[in-house]
Amino acid sequence: MLRCTNLSLSYPGKTLCDNLSLEIAAGQSWAIIGKNGSGKTTLLHALGGLNAAASRQVFFRENNLGAYSRKTLAKNIGVLLQQEDANYWGSVRDYVMLGRYPHQRSIFGWQNQNLQLVEDAISRVGLTALASRAMHTLSGGEGQRARIALLLYQQPQIFLLDEPLQHLDLQYQQQTLKIFTELAQVEKRAVVMVLHDLMWIPRYCDHALLLYEGGHFILGPTAEVLNVENLENLYKCRLKAVESDFGRIFLPC
Amino acid sequence: MRRSLLLGFLILLAPAIFFVSVLFGSVDLSAGQVFDALLSRSNDITSDIVWKLRVPRVLAAFGCGGLLALAGTLLQVLLRNPLADPYILGVSGGAALGALSAMLFGLGMVNVNLAALCGALIAIAAVFGLSFRAGDWNLFCLLLCGVVLASGFGALISLVLVLAPQANLKGMLFWLMGDLSQADQTTPALILLAVLTVASLLFGGTLNILGLGDTKAKTLGVAVIPTQLAIFFAASIATAAAVVLGGTVGFVGLIVPHLLRLLGITDHRLLIPMAVLVGGGFLAISDTFARTFWAPLQLPVGIVTALFGVPVMLFLLSRKR
Numbered sequence: 001m002l003r004c005t006n007l008s009l010s011y012p013g014k015t016l017c018d019n020l021s022l023e024i025a026a027g028q029s030w031a032i033i034g035k036n037g038s039g040k041t042t043l044l045h046a047l048g049g050l051n052a053a054a055s056r057q058v059f060f061r062e063n064n065l066g067a068y069s070r071k072t073l074a075k076n077i078g079v080l081l082q083q084e085d086a087n088y089w090g091s092v093r094d095y096v097m098l099g100r101y102p103h104q105r106s107i108f109g110w111q112n113q114n115l116q117l118v119e120d121a122i123s124r125v126g127l128t129a130l131a132s133r134a135m136h137t138l139s140g141g142e143g144q145r146a147r148i149a150l151l152l153y154q155q156p157q158i159f160l161l162d163e164p165l166q167h168l169d170l171q172y173q174q175q176t177l178k179i180f181t182e183l184a185q186v187e188k189r190a191v192v193m194v195l196h197d198l199m200w201i202p203r204y205c206d207h208a209l210l211l212y213e214g215g216h217f218i219l220g221p222t223a224e225v226l227n228v229e230n231l232e233n234l235y236k237c238r239l240k241a242v243e244s245d246f247g248r249i250f251l252p253c
Numbered sequence: 254m255r256r257s258l259l260l261g262f263l264i265l266l267a268p269a270i271f272f273v274s275v276l277f278g279s280v281d282l283s284a285g286q287v288f289d290a291l292l293s294r295s296n297d298i299t300s301d302i303v304w305k306l307r308v309p310r311v312l313a314a315f316g317c318g319g320l321l322a323l324a325g326t327l328l329q330v331l332l333r334n335p336l337a338d339p340y341i342l343g344v345s346g347g348a349a350l351g352a353l354s355a356m357l358f359g360l361g362m363v364n365v366n367l368a369a370l371c372g373a374l375i376a377i378a379a380v381f382g383l384s385f386r387a388g389d390w391n392l393f394c395l396l397l398c399g400v401v402l403a404s405g406f407g408a409l410i411s412l413v414l415v416l417a418p419q420a421n422l423k424g425m426l427f428w429l430m431g432d433l434s435q436a437d438q439t440t441p442a443l444i445l446l447a448v449l450t451v452a453s454l455l456f457g458g459t460l461n462i463l464g465l466g467d468t469k470a471k472t473l474g475v476a477v478i479p480t481q482l483a484i485f486f487a488a489s490i491a492t493a494a495a496v497v498l499g500g501t502v503g504f505v506g507l508i509v510p511h512l513l514r515l516l517g518i519t520d521h522r523l524l525i526p527m528a529v530l531v532g533g534g535f536l537a538i539s540d541t542f543a544r545t546f547w548a549p550l551q552l553p554v555g556i557v558t559a560l561f562g563v564p565v566m567l568f569l570l571s572r573k574r
Contacts (some may be wrong), residue, residue, distance in 0.1 A: 074474030
């Protein structure tokens with residue numbers, strides 16, 4: 001569905017990833033993990049077509065991302081940004097309805113809104129009671145859930161999520177992961193998430209990409225690549241793997 | 254639905270404001286006389302007062318106010334700065350410098366307007382040239398270039414005022430504070446207002462998205478740079494036209510978009526037509542007040558817009574808190 005071949009990303013004086021070739025298929029959910037500043041967000045932006053220079057090396061279906069219009073990309077690839085301007089004056093419902101923008105064919109677009117889908121998206125993130133509240137009055141976690149609701153209403157084929165669990169409490173962390181895993185497994189969408197919490201990855205991601213310093217990386221099925229050795233090299237700290245009923249958990253020593 | 258009803262109410266209110274503004278003036282006319290004169294154009298004195306003096310003046314006020322409110326709305330989205338007003342990018346400074354320089358040399362009103370237009374266009378070209386590089390621009394750079402240019406124009410305007418003979422000073426100060434008594438070219442301004450309003454409406458949905466930030470707008474399918482360029486030029490041309498028409502009328506472009514947002518109008522597909530109607534209506538009422546309150550003395554309309562607007566805005570802000 002989405003692939004990149006020999007993708008290299010760098011900042012002046014720092015290589016973030018070197019010759020990365022990756023194929024994300026429908027139905028898969030990937031985790032991208034790495035230390036702070038290792039290039040996770042830069043890679044996610046490149047996969048989402050937000051980095052013009054890298055767009056030629058990232059392919060959606062047959063063509064590179066540069067060959068598609070912004071609207072076509074937005075219909076197919078949804079991106080949850082790590083940071084978003086909080087300068088929105090409208091309500092939660094108005095905000096979520098903006099997710100329909102890439103699908104609107106008419107100038108005004110009111111008739112293209114599917115209000116039931118809006119309410120469904122709001123309900124899935126547990127914001128029904130706050131749907132009429134102004135966006136800027138929400139707490140950090142509520143705001144994050146509204147951003148996720150917008151993305152659900154956008155209905156892309158591929159979800160690129162930069163730290164989707166930030167600001168969320170334990171209940172909503174799990175609920176969010178369940179929503180996206182279900183989208184991958186049932187509706188055959190592709191999901192790529194930048195995650196920091198290793199606890200969730202074995203349970204909710206079937207593939208993982210570990211970004212190391214110097215542009216090196218390891219990728220593959222989670223069960224194969226998420227082990228103590230790889231993670232200790234990644235985070236430069238001692239770890240212990242604990243088996244639980246829900247899979248392997250990694251704890252710092 | 255309630256918001257759409259408010260738009261309908263404003264559309265119905267506009268002719269009422271037009272009628273009230275035409276009704277009042279230094280010569281007392283009854284509502285019946287004005288109504289008759291508006292419906293049948295004849296050669297009597299009442300018809301002349303209505304058609305040759307008051308109607309053009311009210312239309313000029315409406316056009317000027319609508320253009321300023323539209324420019325303010327667009328610039329607040331472009332710069333994502335609630336303090337943005339039509340004058341923030343130095344367009345009005347360029348226009349004022351051109352107009353005052355023409356007045357200094359004793360040129361007629363047509364040449365003053367032409368000089369104001371040239372000054373505004375030079376300012377637009379300068380701020381664009383300084384901030385747009387290789388197909389990309391930085392909005393902070395745009396804002397800073399505009400503010401710095403506006404300061405430079407402000408200094409030069411002060412210099413012109415210092416050098417101006419006493420006899421010219423009052424006219425210059427009136428122009429600077431906003432003065433619709435010399436307004437001509439109303440028809441082109443109204444056509445421009447209509448064209449820019451419709452064009453901005455077509456981008457209404459896109460403006461909603463742009464408020465979320467450039468990167469988010471890209472992820473939702475907006476071609477960000479072309480849209481920002483369109484907004485910049487539309488707002489700059491609207492400002493230039495408003496300033497040429499009525500001088501630097503303050504407050505309308507800043508307060509009208511905020512007023513509507515405080516009332517819960519955040520969707521630009523509604524905000525834009527409402528801002529044009531409220532801005533135009535507000536300036537028409539303010540100008541009616543400015544020319545009748547102290548008649549036969551006419552006040553600069555910019556003073557009235559501030560005196561009306563400040564308490565309303567402060568009241569709404571205090572209620573919102």
